[in-house]
Amino acid sequence: FARQQAALAPAPPGRRKVVLATAIAETSLTVEGVRIVIDGGRARRARFDPGSGMTRLVTERASRAEADQRRGRAGRTAPGLCLRLWTRGEEGAMPAFAPPEIATADLASLALEIAAWGAAGPEALRFIDQPPAGAHAEARALLAALGALDAAGRITA
Secondary structure (H helix, E strand, O other), rough: HHHHHHHHHOOOOOOOOOHHHHHHHHHHOOOOOOOEEEEOOOOEEEEEEEEOOOOEEEEEEEOOOHHHHOOOOOOOOOOOEEEOOHHHHHHOOOOOOOHHHOOOOOOHHHHHHHHHHHHOOOHHHHOOOOHHHHHHHHHHHHHHEEEOOOOOEEEEE
């Protein structure tokens, strides 16, 4: 916690401060004194790999929305500058938004919650972005293999 507080505190007079940030810096967080943002245009995202059953961290091109949020970190309290390390042509190829997490996440915990609620499946619930049917089916199959769901998709314990 003390290191986080130090990162958010203004730099001492006559000193510069360099802050290396994660995606948390794309939120409404204000770090005092940030004058320049250097954006490499990449983002680390968790991706579920159904073949291995594991979630892994992958580096992908950031979306334009993420880049705009990063740009907004510079100059919040004084004039600022954002340096983007990509061309305008590359920017045109960037996705407008990052994909919704539900489209790429491990859905086992969601499938278990849906079963606990007594819903037949995710289609019975109102999601902003519906979970992929195939990924939900894989999650249910895993839970059945683990003995957490019965053949009808109900929780066993």
